[in-house]
Amino acid sequence: MSAERFNQISPSEFFYRNRDLAGFSNPTRSLYTAVREFVENSLDACDQKGILPDVKLVIRAEDDTKQDPRTYTLTVHDNGPGIAEEHVPLAFGTVLYGSKFGLKQARGMFGLGATMAILYGQITTNKPVKVYSSTDGDVAHSFEILLDIQKNKPVIQKKSKKKVKKRGLVVSISLEGDYSKAGSKIRDYVYQTSLITPYASITFEDPKDNKFVYKRILKTMPEPPTIINPHPHGVDVETIRRMIVQSRRDNISTYADAVPLLHKALRLKEEDPSHDAISERASRRWGRLKPEVRTAVAITDALKCNRAYLQDITIEDIDLDAGMIHYYDNNVSQSRTAPLQGDGIFYSHIKNLVAGEQLHSFLTDRFQRIGPKTAQNFIKFAGFKSEQHIGLLDNKDLVKLSDSLQTYEDFLAPNPSCLAPLGESPLEQGMKKFFEPDFLEVIQRGASAYSGFPFIIEMGIAYGGEIQSRGIKTYRFANRIPLLYDEGSDVVLKVVNDIDWGRYKVKHDAPMVIASHVCSTRIPYKTVGKENVADRPEIERELKLAVQFLARRLSSYMSRRGKAEEAKKRANLYAKYIPLISQFCTELAGRKVEPKYTQMLRVGDNV
Amino acid sequence: MSAERFNQISPSEFFYRNRDLAGFSNPTRSLYTAVREFVENSLDACDQKGILPDVKLVIRAEDDTKQDPRTYTLTVHDNGPGIAEEHVPLAFGTVLYGSKFGLKQARGMFGLGATMAILYGQITTNKPVKVYSSTDGDVAHSFEILLDIQKNKPVIQKKSKKKVKKRGLVVSISLEGDYSKAGSKIRDYVYQTSLITPYASITFEDPKDNKFVYKRILKTMPEPPTIINPHPHGVDVETIRRMIVQSRRDNISTYADAVPLLHKALRLKEEDPSHDAISERASRRWGRLKPEVRTAVAITDALKCNRAYLQDITIEDIDLDAGMIHYYDNNVSQSRTAPLQGDGIFYSHIKNLVAGEQLHSFLTDRFQRIGPKTAQNFIKFAGFKSEQHIGLLDNKDLVKLSDSLQTYEDFLAPNPSCLAPLGESPLEQGMKKFFEPDFLEVIQRGASAYSGFPFIIEMGIAYGGEIQSRGIKTYRFANRIPLLYDEGSDVVLKVVNDIDWGRYKVKHDAPMVIASHVCSTRIPYKTVGKENVADRPEIERELKLAVQFLARRLSSYMSRRGKAEEAKKRANLYAKYIPLISQFCTELAGRKVEPKYTQMLRVGDNV
Amino acid sequence: MSKSRAEKKQKEMLEILKKHGSRVYDELNHGSFPVFDVPSRSVSNIVYDEKLRQYILGDSSAQRSSKNTAQVRSFTQLMWLAFFANRLTQEKKSSTLRDVYYSSQAFAVDFKNQAESNGIIEDLEAVLTKPREDMHIFPEERSSIFGDLDIEYTVPGYEGKRMNLANHPDGYAIGPSLTSAELVDTSAELVIAIEKGGLFTRFVEEQVDKKFKSIIVDTGGQAARSTRTLLKRLHDELSLPVIILTDGDVYGEHIAMVIKSGSANAAHLRELTVPDAKWVGVWATDIERFELPTIPMTESDIKRCQDLKKDPRYSHGIWRKELDTFLKIKRKAELEAFSKYGLTNITDRYLPQKIELARSL
């Protein structure tokens, strides 16, 4: 697997001033949120590398004599892949820097949370975050990093390295928190996380030296998800615009491979021919040149530069209307702009490049669920032509294209290969270990989709056995994150409560647990706090089918179990009532002796 | 008044993906939010320059044949100061670029809203924002700008200029909206904004060609607020750290004025002496040099540069631990870093500079409400020494200083000069014109504060006259913004409902209006949506006192008004009942003739 | 004559109880689980009989089996009740619904609550097609009677004693002894049933009994079953016409209807109706005619009006007309409303008109 591609998408003062948005509104909530962010980062990192996670969470009060809210040290250890030395400062010292921006399922979303926790720790205690990272299990690099909030950049306070015996990451921050209030939530969080991550070992040491240990229950991990093209229903104008720019850039960038071979292709003697020499020779051999060589020539001509210079720059964009080439000069590490001349074969070639691929191939190459035939039908539906060049679409065309992609109904449902459900067997083993029930059944529904985003429902029902609670208890998960709050308005609860459990022979106070897991590339949360799932009809329907399936299974179990009890009850009833009936009818009939009913009582036993 | 100081604090991809946060979650809400953001920007701009605002808001459907949600053009015209040509692209094409980051009262908060509206318009219609700006009333510069969301930078599509006759700004965007649903909210918003901004003329033309015109009621404007130092109760560790850095930077930057005079101060002949010459001469004359000259010399020495170079750079920070000077080179527009040598008198001087001012003067110079005596008392309370240098405080000291500033109770309440209440007379005139009531009374309470933020309550009660509605109708405003939603949980409503109106002779269905205005440097909103004010006890108390004062006035009005009606009622009652009493007692007493009571009926008239 | 009637009733009841008892006894003795056929009292089995002019039960019935585990308990309760009714009837003791509920506890056939025990009583009524009063179970509600009527008691201790019901001007409570008494003689030519105790007193005070040769019955609101039985007997045995005066509202109209043709929840019994009884007021049309003080009808009054319109008995004649008028004027009036014109206005002016009217119907 290739190394993670890190890229910075943008900074942080805003969050310093609006930390409520990310869940850091008070010491209770902040401590809880910080725990979540670090634990989820560790689990995500392990998942993506196929490592069975060992995560240890430690919370210590820095000064035991003080009252809550007070300063705590929060440390999370994992056995994940670690982060390469050079990425550590940016990963922990920059807001919105991360590796999770592709279209696939992950717990975190924008690399925002962990840095927010660090930022919150810093502004309440002014202490740096400490990071120990080992990517090879041999050497660990340790850092102490403060954030320069105004500039959104890390300030390294200390840095060192030492020999270690284990790969992984340790992150430790000081922050103001209130464990007396946040404690029960954090314990719930750890417990439920272990349930939905049965292949992980999770340990939690709390400030009172209690140790909560959840050992891994199974040693196989679910398949990691893959990154895939977007579904046409999930894109807007801006996304399409970006895809077109990207397509053009991809188109142009092929020239780079041709640069070292330029003098060969042109049959030039010099190692580094001048642009004049290149242009002159290329004009004559034009018909015989490959496209990428033509591009390299055209750019040399446009920039009036030699081959060596061409090797040191990256073309960012070409703007025909403005007549400009934008490129990045690696020598001076700066973006530069040069004018583009307006005629000749070289210019025509560039014009063609900018015009870009044809609509038909654009659609089939850059979207999922669009094959050649679907593309043709869609293009007809939208009123375009297959051979139209996407680089020449004007604004009106773009909006029309976007609207049509949204409204065309014959695309297949989104491809679920970007999802990573837990799987029936792991869920079953997890629930079995956690609840030790008399009855247990799980189901994974097939993939479905809402608004272009694929999702999968997994669900399990456990009944009886060691379950002590009365009434149906529902655990809710989304992308392997437990949802602990705002139960009231969640779609899962709605579905569970709407079921007529009596029909399935389940009583009001049954000792029963339901675990529900929604996986999606985008969970439709109702609030920023990510605590409840909105009731999209597609999701509601799948949840309902899952509950009904499990309820039917439970119902037949209850029937089997009920038969034996029934026979016993019947015998008891007869023994109680038949003698009374006998007594009353004897007096009514004016008899002295009661009728002979004893043998009837035995009937009850085997009816 | 000096030109606005624009500075960019950070970008935008994040908001593209999370536009719900800023109120752009659906076509209805987005149209409403966009209107708010543009109108409030216009009013803020006029307020700050003391210009009586003329604002025109126009919403047009781009294609009348389509159904909602559809594309609308939203245009706002104002007569404000306009924006200088060079700032326009950044102001409208960059997220978090703005001029409202100081500590004073303003409607907007982070220059986020207008750009978000533009961004929303772009991603739903892919059309540029159009801006016409004239700062001199003579020439207007017009722009069409798209946002490059990934880079958070403007892309200018068109640019031109023309002669005009009026100063001001026109902003126009295309966006997907739903006026059929948002309409009533927008009309309410315009109506209530006019009420709380009686010195503004506001016109609204809606998509059905209805024209709502609210002419200005008075021609004087409230005093604009001033920017002031923060109150000690309102700062956290991060803010103090920044203040210390700023103090050091201020301290160092004094050298800049000394640079042109360097050769004179050192009695050097050359126009541009080398750093060797400077160092040599300065060492000898050190005792006689002014501090800023010493600084200039020390820096020349550290950078080994000549005087001219010194003139072209700006020192950003000096880091003694790392032994580095950070500076910005204006020639190449880049930040650069140079090593700092570690001995000699020049280094000592720099060390002193970095050590910074003494704690006592730092407190008195950089905070409001801390005079020399308060500073002394506070320093004793916090366990510091007056002569401690702030640049030498370590982390623990900083946290201690921050905690102490929060907890010390003897600071005066925050200075309210950074607030801009509307004023009693403007509020009164506004309400008079809007409601034409029989009774009207307004009050502005004195300034008060919560958690270090000053606030002022203004309130008015109107009764009877042209008020048609039954029951108490409450209009809520905060920093001259109408609050239209989530009434239920607002503190103003709570206070109004808690009043026992019966005690003030106000009936349940009284035709009555209350307008309440909270001004603060930071309104404690309950939600991101900025629609209701949280119930801080300090604010609740002030609101209550304001309502009670006005209710007492209303009560005496009701009494006066009641007297006349009373006399008439009395006469009617006597005329009805006395004859009956007479009839009954006559029969009871066994008499034939009724008593002579007629003159008693007249008594009723003048009791 | 007096003895024969009460004793005949008693004998009949004892026989029918014995018949059921013997059947159950024999079935048990043969080792089969006994059952009862209980006529269904569900709404779908209640039909209006045009000929009888009352609601009756249809043919549908449900088997209650001692074999069925869900029914064995209620089967036993039904048996116990028959057994208990047998004792009451033999000993000529009366009891109330509440007594029945508590008495069961001595026999370990405890009822969950009063509602359950009442339900079983209705079941037995349906099975035997006899009202509970025949089993000596009486309601607690009391209504009164006054007028020149000689009766002869049949209850223990009073057998053969006679009483004239005009002797006590506050009226005589209608209880088990009066219901079971023989109606011997009367000079009255009319029975006036009136909804309210206050008006009853007024009528006695104004000597309506003498002036109009009538027996006055206070139904105490919706007439209890013992009151309806007595009215029926006054009509059937003494051939007295019965007229009914109620408040001028939809509930008053229904009080009259129930006396005339029974209630849906006594559809299993047929001795409680006086089909020839006449409702003479207060009519909705009277409200306008006499300009009575009124009260606006409530939502539930209006709802009730509309519900009654669906009942076939209200589909024609005065019944339909008055309902429509109520719905039109949306107001109602009480009997006391006539006091506006003086306390005796109702007896001096209104009543004579209405009696005249009843005669002409």
Added chain:
Amino acid sequence: MSKSRAEKKQKEMLEILKKHGSRVYDELNHGSFPVFDVPSRSVSNIVYDEKLRQYILGDSSAQRSSKNTAQVRSFTQLMWLAFFANRLTQEKKSSTLRDVYYSSQAFAVDFKNQAESNGIIEDLEAVLTKPREDMHIFPEERSSIFGDLDIEYTVPGYEGKRMNLANHPDGYAIGPSLTSAELVDTSAELVIAIEKGGLFTRFVEEQVDKKFKSIIVDTGGQAARSTRTLLKRLHDELSLPVIILTDGDVYGEHIAMVIKSGSANAAHLRELTVPDAKWVGVWATDIERFELPTIPMTESDIKRCQDLKKDPRYSHGIWRKELDTFLKIKRKAELEAFSKYGLTNITDRYLPQKIELARSL
């Protein structure tokens, strides 16, 4: 003797009404606004009189003035009521609370609702310190009486007629004619007041009147004022001890207390109490002693218990002890609960014990 008592009462009432009428007449004639002093019936003016052993009104009174615009309407209503009572008394006509409400409409002193007219009636009672029954205004609730008691009617048309109240075994309704009758003679030695009609019938049937030489009174729940007047007269005029039997719950206990020492909302009257009456059951302690079937006390039962504990009359003796026991066992039982042991258990076993007990108290 019979004539004199009723006529004395009538004369007294007419005189006092005339006195008030004349005063108002004279004041009007002199051009001054007439006033009434109405004793305050607010809670703060209701005090418990240890000597009288009942609640009475304190000294505080409020002036109701025809000059005060807020009062002139209710002043007029009060005058009208006096005027109306005067007519009723003169004509010896009885009427009900409801009649009063409607009668006012003829005189343009319309009451807003029944509650307002009831309030004015209480005001007039307080002003005249006479119960409304003396003004011929009667409640509609009916209770019954049975037993060997000879009475002589005083109502018009029945003057001098006598009646023995043991003749009709369903009991005699207690109405205006019975309340105003002379109590001539009795062989009874005891009055048993019982809360419920069902038990009343049982007692008559079991000949409790003969077995225990008693007069049986059905109070019909909380005893109406006419019933309490009759009980008082039985006690005072015939020197009969009165014992009270109620359901075994806090409401039953209070029914007994009201008979014994009045209710707070009749604190302005002093002819309604029987201070020597004895509450003999069902006590909370009986519930345990007789192992009666019980029902759990509701929230409101418990609340009521706690409220009563603050009343000085409940601060001692049996009254306090039973409340405490109720609060301890948190369960209650009805009179019918004795049916568990057979229908006649209550009369055969329980009652004799309790009568014995009452004698010993």
